[in-house]
Amino acid sequence: MLNLQRLAMFVAVVEAGSFTGAAQSLGQTRAVVSVNLKQLEKELGVALLVRTTRQLALTDAGERFYAHSQQLLRAAEAALEEVRGEHQGYQGTLHVASTPEYGAHAVVPVLAAFARHHPELRIRHSSSSQHTDLVAARVDVAIRLGNLRDSSHHAARIGRFRILPVAAKAYLARHPVQDLAGLAQAHWIAHSRLASPLNWPVKTPEGHTVAFDVAGGAAWLADSAAALLTFVLAGSGVALLPDWLVQPLVREQRLTVLLPDHRFPSQAISALYPNTRHIPEKVRAFIDFFKARTQAERES
Numbered sequence: 144m145l146n147l148q149r150l151a152m153f154v155a156v157v158e159a160g161s162f163t164g165a166a167q168s169l170g171q172t173r174a175v176v177s178v179n180l181k182q183l184e185k186e187l188g189v190a191l192l193v194r195t196t197r198q199l200a201l202t203d204a205g206e207r208f209y210a211h212s213q214q215l216l217r218a219a220e221a222a223l224e225e226v227r228g229e230h231q232g233y234q235g236t237l238h239v240a241s242t243p244e245y246g247a248h249a250v251v252p253v254l255a256a257f258a259r260h261h262p263e264l265r266i267r268h269s270s271s272s273q274h275t276d277l278v279a280a281r282v283d284v285a286i287r288l289g290n291l292r293d294s295s296h297h298a299a300r301i302g303r304f305r306i307l308p309v310a311a312k313a314y315l316a317r318h319p320v321q322d323l324a325g326l327a328q329a330h331w332i333a334h335s336r337l338a339s340p341l342n343w344p345v346k347t348p349e350g351h352t353v354a355f356d357v358a359g360g361a362a363w364l365a366d367s368a369a370a371l372l373t374f375v376l377a378g379s380g381v382a383l384l385p386d387w388l389v390q391p392l393v394r395e396q397r398l399t400v401l402l403p404d405h406r407f408p409s410q411a412i413s414a415l416y417p418n419t420r421h422i423p424e425k426v427r428a429f430i431d432f433f434k435a436r437t438q439a440e441r442e443s
Contacts, residue, residue, distance in 0.1 A: 149183040150212045233425040236265040241286040243270040244368045253433050272367045285415040301412040302437045305386040308401040313378035330380030333361035346406040
């Protein structure tokens with residue numbers, strides 16, 4: 144049976160490039176590390192390292208075993224954390240970031256429910272319209288809406304939502320909208336952080352997808368959904384806004400959905416988390432919890 148401590152020493156030697164460096168990182172003596180590596184090679188019946196006076200090099204068998212060792216150690220760490228989480232509750236802090244609007248609407252209520260299941264876990268939520276640097280800000284999970292641009296992080300799909308063209312009755316009384324051509328001519332309030340806020344593929348009631356382009360550019364620009372919504376409620380024009388943000392106002396008849404038989408592209412809700420060697424179980428648990436709650440709300 145393999146000894147995980149010896150596997151950890153082997154990995155440490157490879158990563159440090161020397162027995163001395165590995166011993167320092169592990170808090171052991173060089174002799175202890177050397178003896179354990181020799182014993183590991185004896186148990187396996189193969190040489191893992193080629194030792195010279197100046198450096199260490201992996202053998203072909205060592206190369207393959209190094210990759211397997213990393214996987215085994217990650218699996219062992221994950222198993223230990225899962226067991227501890229089940230029996231002791233998750234420990235430490237869970238830091239979740241989101242936009243202010245979606246945070247208030249969905250993320251904070253889910254965090255509150257998640258915290259009730261794990262009272263030993265400290266919860267931190269931060270909100271910003273700008274994309275936070277997850278590693279620098281020590282963020283465990285960032286909830287992102289729309290297309291993802293971060294290729295260096297892991298991402299899990301949570302769900303999707305519709306975006307709706309909306310306007311206030313005061314604006315529509317002055318500028319009625321009857322069709323796509325009229326919608327293109329409207330006074331548009333655009334989201335300045337989108338790559339193409341005025342160009343969208345739209346599905347017609349007949350099932351055709353057509354290119355929709357706003358004529359003349361945007362009359363107003365803002366960098367948050369809350370600001371766009373405020374402009375719309377003031378009767379300034381038309382904006383594309385998430386269904387979860389505007390539906391209560393539509394029900395109250397403060398806003399009108401324009402051309403409701405047309406469909407703008409739905410948008411993704413994603414959970415982004417750092418691409419680290421070991422993903423904490425509290426992160427996996429929160430993402431699963433958030434996904435389940437989001438799907439349940441959509442189906443209700």
